[in-house]
Amino acid sequence: MYDxxxxxxxxxxxxxxTELVRRAAVLGYETLAVTDHADASNLRHLVEAVSSVRESARCYGVGLLVGVELTHVPPSLIPAFARDAKKFGADIVVVHGETVVEPVAPGTNRAACACEYVDVLGHPGLIAIEDARAAAEHGVALEITSRAGHNRTNGHVARVAREAGCLLVIDSDTHAPSDLMSKEGRWAVALGAGLTEAESREALSVDINRLLQK
Structure with missing residues (x-):
């Protein structure tokens, strides 16, 4: 499993x-990305702080991905910040997409989907088909989320991703211990988004290394 x-x-x-990693290990996760909210004020610090936990994660048998979630960053600055995150050592860059429950700046989805340094567009809300096609072209995965509120548009994301040929990932957007999903919970989120069983299996078994080596 991954998150x-x-x-x-x-x-x-x-x-x-480390506690998050341990709890994930007990649930059976093999890969976990720590992607705390980032902007210009803390980007380097987050990458350095999470990098220091790699050895602890190895001890628990979890492949730790050092990451950030660029959050409410002006769309015009997303490419530069994503590039800087990778330069500082981040394995993965998530962008906080245009969820319907927060005032995310219009154009955020488009900037993320067209950026070579972005790996995942989190909770992309009512994403437009042209942005999804850009995501498919640039190897940006769209997220199906279990997070309350953000998950209101999972069905739309699944439908648009299917039409555009996007890669989908299933994530928790964990903030609290109870947010981490079991294997059965992940399956339910995938099917609940309207994915077929075959599509769910594909989304739940994404080759993470391949996603990050675009």
Missing amino acids: LHTHTILSDGELLP
Whole structure:
């Protein structure tokens, strides 16, 4: 199992990175990305802080991905910030998409989908088909999320991704211990988004290394 979108006390989560990793290990996760909310004020710090936990994650048998979630960053600055995150050592860059429950700046989805340094567009809301096609072209995965509120548009995201040929990932956007999903919970989120069983299996078994080596 994998989760490419989680938060710790380094932003607005409840757990230390190591505790989050441990809880994920107990649930059977093989890959976990720690992607705390980032902007210009903390980008380098987050990458350096999470990088220090790699050895602890190895001890628990979890492949830790050091990441950030660029959050409410002006769309015009997303490419530069995503590039900087990778330069600082981030394995994965998530962008906080245009969810319907927050005032995300219009154009955020488009900027993320067209950026070579972005890996996942989190909770992209009512994403436009042309933006989804850009995501498919640039290897940006769209997220199906279990996060309350953000998950209101999962069905739309699934439908648009199917039409555009986008890669889908299933994430929790974990902030609290109870947010981490079991294997059965992940399956339910995928099917609940309107994915077929075959599409669900594909989304739940994404080759993460391939996604990040675009």
